[in-house]
Amino acid sequence: MQQVFHEISLKTDGQGFYNFTEKTLGWLNKQKITNGILNINILHTSASLIIQENADKDVLYDLKNFFDKLAPMDNKLYKHITEGKDDMPAHIKSALTNNHLTLSFKNKKLILGTWQGLYLFEHRLNKHTRILSHHLIGD
Amino acid sequence: MQQVFHEISLKTDGQGFYNFTEKTLGWLNKQKITNGILNINILHTSASLIIQENADKDVLYDLKNFFDKLAPMDNKLYKHITEGKDDMPAHIKSALTNNHLTLSFKNKKLILGTWQGLYLFEHRLNKHTRILSHHLIGD
Amino acid sequence: MQQVFHEISLKTDGQGFYNFTEKTLGWLNKQKITNGILNINILHTSASLIIQENADKDVLYDLKNFFDKLAPMDNKLYKHITEGKDDMPAHIKSALTNNHLTLSFKNKKLILGTWQGLYLFEHRLNKHTRILSHHLIGD
Numbered sequence: 001m002q003q004v005f006h007e008i009s010l011k012t013d014g015q016g017f018y019n020f021t022e023k024t025l026g027w028l029n030k031q032k033i034t035n036g037i038l039n040i041n042i043l044h045t046s047a048s049l050i051i052q053e054n055a056d057k058d059v060l061y062d063l064k065n066f067f068d069k070l071a072p073m074d075n076k077l078y079k080h081i082t083e084g085k086d087d088m089p090a091h092i093k094s095a096l097t098n099n100h101l102t103l104s105f106k107n108k109k110l111i112l113g114t115w116q117g118l119y120l121f122e123h124r125l126n127k128h129t130r131i132l133s134h135h136l137i138g139d
Numbered sequence: 140m141q142q143v144f145h146e147i148s149l150k151t152d153g154q155g156f157y158n159f160t161e162k163t164l165g166w167l168n169k170q171k172i173t174n175g176i177l178n179i180n181i182l183h184t185s186a187s188l189i190i191q192e193n194a195d196k197d198v199l200y201d202l203k204n205f206f207d208k209l210a211p212m213d214n215k216l217y218k219h220i221t222e223g224k225d226d227m228p229a230h231i232k233s234a235l236t237n238n239h240l241t242l243s244f245k246n247k248k249l250i251l252g253t254w255q256g257l258y259l260f261e262h263r264l265n266k267h268t269r270i271l272s273h274h275l276i277g278d
Numbered sequence: 279m280q281q282v283f284h285e286i287s288l289k290t291d292g293q294g295f296y297n298f299t300e301k302t303l304g305w306l307n308k309q310k311i312t313n314g315i316l317n318i319n320i321l322h323t324s325a326s327l328i329i330q331e332n333a334d335k336d337v338l339y340d341l342k343n344f345f346d347k348l349a350p351m352d353n354k355l356y357k358h359i360t361e362g363k364d365d366m367p368a369h370i371k372s373a374l375t376n377n378h379l380t381l382s383f384k385n386k387k388l389i390l391g392t393w394q395g396l397y398l399f400e401h402r403l404n405k406h407t408r409i410l411s412h413h414l415i416g417d
Contacts, residue, residue, distance in 0.1 A: 001140045001279045001417060003313045005384050035142045037178055037276055039315055039382050043391030045331045051238045053184045053230060058219035062227050063234060066210065071344065080336035088340050091331060095341060095375060097234060099329045099394075102241045102380045104178050104274035106144050111272045113182030116238075133389045135382035137315055137416065138276065139140060140279045174281045176317055176415055190377045192323045192369060197358035201366050202373060205349065236373060241380045243317050243413035245283050250411045252321030255377075277415065278279060 002033055006134040012047070012122040015068075015086070017060045020132065021118045025110060027134060034108055036138015040118075041100040043131045046090035047122045048097040054117030067093050090123030097121055105138060141172055145273040151186070151261040154207075154225070156199045159271065160257045164249060166273060173247055175277015179257075180239040182270045185229035186261045187236040193256030206232050229262030236260055244277060280311055284412040290325070290400040293346075293364070295338045298410065299396045303388060305412060312386055314416015318396075319378040321409045324368035325400045326375040332395030345371050368401030375399055383416060 008023050028038070042049050053059045071092040075081045078088040101118065104111040112118075120130055147162050167177070181188050192198045210228040214220045217227040240257065243250040251257075259269055286301050306316070320327050331337045349370040353359045356366040379396065382389040390396075398408055 003416065005313075005382070035144075037176060037274070037315060039380055041382060041389055043389070043394065045329065045337075045391070045394055050234055051184065052234065056219055056221075058217075059227065059230050062217045062219050063230060066231050070209075070348075078336075078340045080334055080340050082334075088337065091337050091341060092344050095328055095330065100380055102178055102239055104144070104180060104272055106274070111180055111182070111274070113184070113270075116182065116184055131391075133382055135315070135384070135389070138142065174283075176315060176413070189373055190323065191373065195358055195360075197356075198366065198369050201356045201358050202369060205370050209348075241317055241378055243283070243319060243411055245413070250319055250321070250413070252323070252409075255321065255323055277281065 001139050003137045004031055008132045008134060010120050010130045010132065012128045012130055014125055015122055016064060018120040018122060019054065019117050020120055024118055024134065028105065028110060031136060033136055033138045036105045036136050038103045038105050038110065039100060039135045041133040043133060045094050046087060046124050047120060047130050048094040048099060049101050050097050050119045050121045051101065051116050052119055053115050055115055086125045093123045105136065140278050142276045143170055147271045147273060149259050149269045149271065151267045151269055153264055154261055155203060157259040157261060158193065158256050159259055163257055163273065167244065167249060170275055172275055172277045175244045175275050177242045177244050177249065178239060178274045180272040182272060184233050185226060185263050186259060186269050187233040187238060188240050189236050189258045189260045190240060190255050191258055192254050194254055225264045232262045244275065279417050281415045282309055286410045286412060288398050288408045288410065290406045290408055292403055293400055294342060296398040296400060297332065297395050298398055302396055302412065306383065306388060309414055311414055311416045314383045314414050316381045316383050317378060317413045319411040321411060323372050324365060324402050325398060325408050326372040326377060327379050328375050328397045328399045329379060329394050330397055331393050333393055364403045371401045383414065
């Protein structure tokens, strides 16, 4: 059994979805493991991870809109307002989506559906650098 | 260490919950691995996975009703409407639940609570065939 | 490859967040595994797991408030009411958060962001004992 660790760093420039599938595949391609589990963790609580459709961009537009309405940027709703009107909604959206994705890797290929892409879901308005821990265990 | 991969295919006939626990256990029983991690991924973005109560069916009724109200089938709410009024709500419900379940397998038994069952949560109205990737790693 | 299993039992006294990070780290510190995957499963469907901010307690206050408003304790909304007005909202909140957390363990350290803590999110009003299955696989 082998294990390899890696960090992918993503620069974000405002709220929305950032597709990192190719970055993950690029790293996987260089590893000597043929089959295994890939565990991806985001090391932040105001941005999250999501597997979603990679075809029609309107899906991502509607998704963002849904979450914005569900957890509005309205300071009257929250006690935690010192870090900006976008911070508490960011924690809520993170709680509703994923801190981590666990995927299977078979014959050097990541098991994903045809229409599935890996996305960072950024919930903050300002620029951020987000660290995604990658861990592959297998043989 | 050993690894085995499998696909379970489920035919769905409209929105709702489909219990696949027995199918997963049936496959696990045939494997030569005693302890390990089981990773289950659904290869679609308009249906999802969920662990929920397997006793009172009213729980599933109320859950479905909750999600239907939270993400209504109302085209006025969405830009992505070309695939039907149920498609964008399906993506939202998938984002709010799980694309994958990661479970522990100990002494040939899947670690689950007494009242926990594994469910496919179908969000589309029409018939679909859903592929659930199963991956067991252990020894 | 080695595998170790453990159960952490948490007594809860009403709805809210219970930080169990130190209990998990205390157990990990005693294991002989240096690198691996840690899989944590909660064996209940009316309490859940969440990774959230461990700094400002107002974040947890606002999160609890958000989920209470999203899934109100109002029997008129639900069919499943025999176990109390808090039970169906508990199942909904569990469906919206996590049954399991999958984390990476590297050089004897759990990979977590600086501000991330591991929480049990209790959704029931009365006292409960919650079992969290821990499973570490690695070498």
